[in-house]
Amino acid sequence: MKKYNFYLMLLFLSSLLSGCVETNILDKIGLTTIVGYDLGTEEKMEITAVIREVNPEFQSNVEIITTENDTSKGNRMKANRQLSKKITVGQMRVILFGEKLAKENLHYYIDLNLENANVSNGLYMAVVEDETAPLLNYEYKNIDDIGQHIFRLLEQNISQEYMISPTLHETAHDFYSIGRDIAMPIIKRNEEHIEMSGIALFKGGTMVSSLPVKDSFYVKLVRDSFNSGFFETNLKEEEMPPGLLKKPSSEIPIVFDAIRSKRELKLIDASTPEFDLNLKLKARVLEIYPDVNLGDPELVKKLEKTISKNLANEISRVIAHAQEVESDIFGFGEKYRSKVRNSELTKEKWHEMYKNMKVNVNIDFIILRNGVFE
Amino acid sequence: MKNSIRLSSKDMINAYLLFFVIHSAQVGVGIQGFQRIIYQDAKHDAWISVLVAGLATHIVAFCMIKTLEVYGSNDLYGIQQDIFGIWIGNFLNALYVVYCFIAFFSVLRNYIEVIQAWIFPNLGTWFLSATLLLIIIYAFTGGLRVVVGVSFFSVILALWIFPMLIFPMKFSSSEALFPILETNLSSIFKGAQSMTFTIIGFEILNVIYPFIKEKKKVKKYVHLGLLATTIIYLSVMMVSITYYSEGKLLKTIWATLTLFSFISFPFMERFEFVAVCFWMLIILPNLCLYLWAAYRGTIRLVKISGTKFVWIFSLLIFIGTLIVQTRTQINSINTHFGQIAFYIVFIYPIFLFMITMLKKKITSRKG
Secondary structure (H helix, E strand, C coil): CHHHHHHHHHHHHHHHHHHHCCCCCHHHEEEEEEEEEEECCCCCEEEEEEEEECCCCCCCEEEEEEEEECCHHHHHHHHHCCCCCEEECCCCCEEEEEHHHHHHCCHHHHHHHHHCCCCCCCCEEEEECCCHHHHHHCCCCCCCCHHHHHHHHHHHHHHCCCCCCCEHHHHHHHHHCCCCCCEEEEEEEECCEEEEEEEEEEECCEEEEEEEHHHHHHHHHHHCCECCCEEEEEEEHHHCCCCCCCCCCCEEEEEEEEEEEEEEEEEEECCCCEEEEEEEEEEEEEEECCCCCCCCHHHHHHHHHHHHHHHHHHHHHHHHHHHHCCCCCCCHHHHHHHHCCCCCCCHHHHHHHHHCCEEEEEEEEEEEECCCCC | CCCCCCCCHHHCECCCHHHHHHHHHHCCCHHHHHHHHHHHHHHHHHHHHHHHHHHHHHHHHHHHHHHHHHHCCCCHHHHHHHHHHHHHHHHHHHHHHHHHHHHHHHHHHHHHHHHHHHCCCCCCHHHHHHHHHHHHHHHHHCCHHHHHHHHHHHHHHCHHHHHHHHHHHCCCCHHHHCCCCCCCHHHHHHHHHHCHHHHCCHHHHHHHHHHECCHHHHHHHHHHHHHHHHHHHHHHHHHHHHHCCHHHHHHCCCHHHHHHCCCCECCECCHHHHHHHHHHHHHHHHHHHHHHHHHHHHHHHCCCCHHHHHHHHHHHHHHHHHHCCCHHHHHHHHHHHHHHHHHHHHHHHHHHHHHHHHHHHHHHHHC
16 A cells, blocks of 8 residues: 555645646636627727626626727737736627628638637627627617627527527538528617617628518528427418408418427429428417407418418518528528539539529418417 | 466456446547548548448457457467567567557647647646646556556446537438438548547457456457447437538537537536546546556566556656647647558458467467
């Protein structure tokens, strides 16, 4: 046993060495929660960072610093010169891009954040209408910590599936995928609030167009399967079957929730290419106006058909728009690559084919139930 | 036959422990980032390469066991001395010791690189390598039974990491795997060959064989251990292919660790930091076993005590880790080592097996 005592001692002593490594004490660091990138006026990039400083005695303090430099780390150094605490990025939750910057190219910025091991792959990315600096620098009446606020705003909308999920991982995945393009939410300042105003469509690393926020439901339907969500649409008069309404009306707004959808995508012709998109939706009717009698099974069938037709039209419209700007945010290209052998697909090649792609949208809509009162 | 090793049963280990030894010797630093290397060759059929490589380990292990069974209770060093004579045999033994040395070195240096890249960029290499070496020296001086114990606990304590693969699966799409077998066969085999660096370690069987109590059960546990490794590699590869897109996987250096970077719990923001630190437990048996194997070879060549040997060995490794500083150097060591290891671990045992069989035939005819 004596023989080992020496080693035991050494081992024990070396455990004390753990105190010698780099320390990050909460009181002495500034936690960056949001970083906003903009095109710089003089130098390459302008960065606005929302930094949360934790004070043990007082309330935490949120600092917003805007700097301009050629590199991101250069900006960090510049910001560091203005702060009493060391800046860290481990708690970064959201990365925002100014619209002008997004319209140039985000490739560099995606790689930048992937390279850094301190940056989590789960953070959200979004585009800001116009520029990020004014959005972050504005003093909102009811928002204490803008960093947390924007993060929560995105998080709750994404987890409830109102908005597409734009994590760093997914964004990078789509960027580096041959048959898929990036889509990100767009946010903007609306008086004293911050709101989501749309979806940005990208071609490669460049933002080429946007869709209104209402369309995020259709985009989500085509991209993935759905598990929750909530949706409102307007059925037009010409889509309505006769006899559905007691009183004729030009439009019926209708709201569903608890939507479950199953998406099935089939490549039926590789040369055009042509896809069959079969969507199976099950939902609960939450609100319908004016009164429609849902007790009659005949009428329910008719209503289901009408809704299916309406959804199919809307989805086709959204896909057509994305095709026009050559942005495959739905991942049709991935399907094509996985089905066609030795296609040797590249992103450019796919964008060429994507323009002429045909999609047949078939929707099978089932009304499960309405509320507890008919 | 001569030079066989006689041991008292108190120095021997049970056969079922071989499962842990083989498995823990295989899984080490390679698994942290093997995906992109295989993917470069085999594209989305990389998982087939993993299967092929797994199958190859079974075949090679079969040959190893057959060779060892001929000698009853002897290790590779004794067999080489017997077959090739003292001079050539000892030369080959020395080569094998060098191989163990380089394997040890490359595991250690790669792990240090991971720590420096992920968590402590400013921490000196010398510090990490000295602390790790101290633990290994401590384990080694305890003898084989301690080393095997380390293997056992390394497997048991790291079991919980495997189910963590479920989290990234939420973001995977099986489409990425299709069309199956689009890559041509030669690329798939090339990918399988690139697996060498990740999948080696089971050659420890050559050295540990005489220490197993129930020789008859060796086969079963060795193959089970290899199977477990193949299953783990296969699932990690499958999840990686479906989770990353083509371009992203090729650019991700430690794809397994990046897989974990998505996971966050309310009580733990960044899971992969824990995984990186915990990996020390996974590489520990790797290091201990290679060190032990090198020692077994050295005592056939020169008379040296274990303590003396381990200090000299560690000092050389320590100096080595200081010389190799950059990523490019480490990568080139990995590639070259992988190529050499392919011949030592996969080709040579089959060759040795054939010679042994030939020799057995000749001697039995004479007798």
